[in-house]
Amino acid sequence: xxxxxxxxxxxxxxxxxxxxxxxxxxxxxxxxxxxxxxxxxxxxxxxxxxxxxxxxxxxxxxxxxxxxxxxxxxxxxxxxxxxxxxxxxxxxxxxxxxxxxxxxxxxxxxxxxxxxxxxxxxxxxxxxxxxxxxxxxxxxxxxxxxxxxxxxxxxxxxxxxxxxxxxxxxxxxxxxxxxxxxxxxxxxxxxxxxxxxxxxxxxxxxxxxxxxxxxxxxxxxxxxxxxxxxxxxxxxxxxxxxxxxxxxxxxxxxxxxxxxxxxxxxxxxxxxxxxxxxxxxxxxxxxxxxxxx
Amino acid sequence: xxxxxxxxxxxxxxxxxxxxxxxxxxxxxxxxxxxxxxxxxxxxxxxxxxxxxxxxxxxxxxxxxxxxxxxxxxxxxxxxxxxxxxxxxxxxxxxxxxxxxxxxxxxxxxxxxxxxxxxxxxxxxxxxxxxxxxxxxxxxxxxxxxxxxxxxxxxxxxxxxxxxxxxxxxxxxxxxxxxxxxxxxxxxxxxxxxxxxxxxxxxxxxxxxxxxxxxxxxxxxxxxxxxxxxxxxxxxxxxxxxxxxxxxxxxxxxxxxxxxxxxxxxxxxxxxxxxxxxxxxxxxxxxxxxxxxxxxxxxxxxxxxx
Numbered sequence: 065x066x067x068x069x070x071x072x073x074x075x076x077x078x079x080x081x082x083x084x085x086x087x088x089x090x091x092x093x094x095x096x097x098x099x100x101x102x103x104x105x106x107x108x109x110x111x112x113x114x115x116x117x118x119x120x121x122x123x124x125x126x127x128x129x130x131x132x133x134x135x136x137x138x139x140x141x142x143x144x145x146x147x148x149x150x151x152x153x154x155x156x157x158x159x160x161x162x163x164x165x166x167x168x169x170x171x172x173x174x175x176x177x178x179x180x181x182x183x184x185x186x187x188x189x190x191x192x193x194x195x196x197x198x199x200x201x202x203x204x205x206x207x208x209x210x211x212x213x214x215x216x217x218x219x220x221x222x223x224x225x226x227x228x229x230x231x232x233x234x235x236x237x238x239x240x241x242x243x244x245x246x247x248x249x250x251x252x253x254x255x256x257x258x259x260x261x262x263x264x265x266x267x268x269x270x271x272x273x274x275x276x277x278x279x280x281x282x283x284x285x286x287x288x289x290x291x292x293x294x295x296x297x298x299x300x301x302x303x304x305x306x307x308x309x310x311x312x313x314x315x316x317x318x319x320x321x322x323x324x325x326x327x328x329x330x331x332x333x334x335x336x337x338x339x340x341x342x343x344x345x346x347x348x349x350x351x352x353x354x355x356x357x
Numbered sequence: 358x359x360x361x362x363x364x365x366x367x368x369x370x371x372x373x374x375x376x377x378x379x380x381x382x383x384x385x386x387x388x389x390x391x392x393x394x395x396x397x398x399x400x401x402x403x404x405x406x407x408x409x410x411x412x413x414x415x416x417x418x419x420x421x422x423x424x425x426x427x428x429x430x431x432x433x434x435x436x437x438x439x440x441x442x443x444x445x446x447x448x449x450x451x452x453x454x455x456x457x458x459x460x461x462x463x464x465x466x467x468x469x470x471x472x473x474x475x476x477x478x479x480x481x482x483x484x485x486x487x488x489x490x491x492x493x494x495x496x497x498x499x500x501x502x503x504x505x506x507x508x509x510x511x512x513x514x515x516x517x518x519x520x521x522x523x524x525x526x527x528x529x530x531x532x533x534x535x536x537x538x539x540x541x542x543x544x545x546x547x548x549x550x551x552x553x554x555x556x557x558x559x560x561x562x563x564x565x566x567x568x569x570x571x572x573x574x575x576x577x578x579x580x581x582x583x584x585x586x587x588x589x590x591x592x593x594x595x596x597x598x599x600x601x602x603x604x605x606x607x608x609x610x611x612x613x614x615x616x617x618x619x620x621x622x623x624x625x626x627x628x629x630x631x632x633x634x635x636x637x638x639x640x641x642x643x644x645x646x647x648x649x650x651x652x653x654x655x656x657x658x659x660x661x662x663x
């Protein structure tokens with residue numbers, strides 16, 4: 065009887081988990097396969113999970129005029145690298161000061177940071193500040209600065225650092241080390257797991273960011289990858305509609321549909337490649353968060 | 358005497374305070390000064406006057422916002438979508454976490470978890486592209502399948518009624534892995550002795566899940582749900598904007614406060630009303646979080662936010 069229960073349960077478990085996993089991966093396969101399908105096939109039969117007519121035309125067109133794409137890549141790489149490093153430095157330094165139990169004002173400062181997650185002035189004053197007062201529109205600063213610090217990352221980092229034994233700080237102090245030196249020489253090396261997790265969260269946020277570009281970037285040379293993709297998806301649609309509106313037969317000269325998917329693949333590629341290697345750090349980060357509450 | 362300790366503290370903490378300075382300056386500039394900028398909501402904004410120099414116009418901006426009928430629509434949409442997301446996401450995540458915990462070996466668990474977590478890593482822009490891929494009238498996969506079965510294709514991007522279901526599905530899809538990992542961690546933390554005791558009492562696996570796993574998971578569920586309820590008036594701009602964009606045909610079913618505020622600011626350049634809608638959202642959100650935090654405190658003091 066017990067055996068049967070177990071078997072029924074396992075069957076339900078396997079089937080539903082495999083189903084969910086397939087649903088999570090399917091769309092990615094659809095995108096890759098569409099990018100490799102002949103345009104005429106897509107137009108007549110729709111996007112397909114398995115290319116019925118294989119073609120690499122979309123990629124060859126994409127790589128024939130790669131300047132814009134390369135430029136967007138460079139912007140994203142530059143913003144991601146700068147933002148992640150700067151963010152890690154500021155987050156860990158702030159978290160360190162807040163984690164020092166002998167620092168009497170740490171709760172007051174913690175609340176100062178925390179309150180910003182409870183209440184905000186909304187989009188408009190923030191936007192006007194950045195555009196009209198700080199003059200960051202169409203500068204790389206607009207892509208880096210707004211996301212460089214995040215209260216939740218500070219809290220996670222702080223709770224990690226709080227678990228480092230106080231005796232380490234005490235003995236370093238007795239040896240005459242200053243606070244900054246303790247942070248750089250002792251705390252940072254001991255915080256590597258938290259730094260890896262927060263660094264990856266920051267890097268992912270920067271890599272996937274299109275929102276700041278949507279608000280602040282109109283200069284094409286400063287468009288990051290995701291925003292470039294967003295623009296292209298919209299533009300080609302517009303182009304196609306305009307062509308149809310003018311009474312023209314949809315030409316296959318530009319394979320717009322497969323090209324869109326090829327662009328999506330190229331823009332997402334690095335994340336999918338890095339995914340198997342970095343996934344465990346994200347799991348680690350979430351698990352720390354869940355246990356600490 | 359008090360002043361004396363303050364100055365000596367200041368001297369003691371000199372380096373720590375300097376280390377906090379960049380973050381303090383950051384939040385002062387990007388969070389607290391914009392809070393003062395709320396005054397725009399009570400002004401007729403002009404570019405020459407800026408935030409603090411423009412003329413006051415009392416509650417006119419709020420009056421426009423509420424009288425346009427948009428206020429009710431976007432607030433209702435934001436709250437209803439979030440309630441649906443909270444319910445569907447949590448049920449799916451808990452289900453997947455329990456199944457992952459109970460079924461399969463190490464490799465199966467690892468592979469499945471990787472698959473479920475994948476959507477979390479891609480941008481909403483890419484999700485928007487994928488959705489277009491599936492739902493488009495002419496060449497979308499869904500309609501290709503319908504045509505293949507000899508059925509009439511559906512014009513999804515022109516039919517608001519489909520969108521609540523689509524958006525709930527997309528939100529569940531994107532967050533499934535994240536939540537599953539969190540709940541899996543909580544289940545792994547349950548004392549194994551309880552399972553052994555259940556085993557000895559002759560409980561089958563269904564009884565064990567109902568009597569041991571779920572009751573032990575409940576505190577985590579309640580806290581996560583309450584925290585999510587605290588953010589019920591914050592719409593996920595990235596999702597709504599990339600799924601719907603500026604497709605006005607769908608707004609009746611899909612417009613949330615965040616997309617409305619964005620459009621009023623960027624597209625129609627109605628700064629006063631946009632700011633008023635933003636303030637309305639902030640105040641509503643703040644009241645909700647305070648209420649929820651009060652509830653969490655009652656339930657479990659240690660898990661309260663503050």
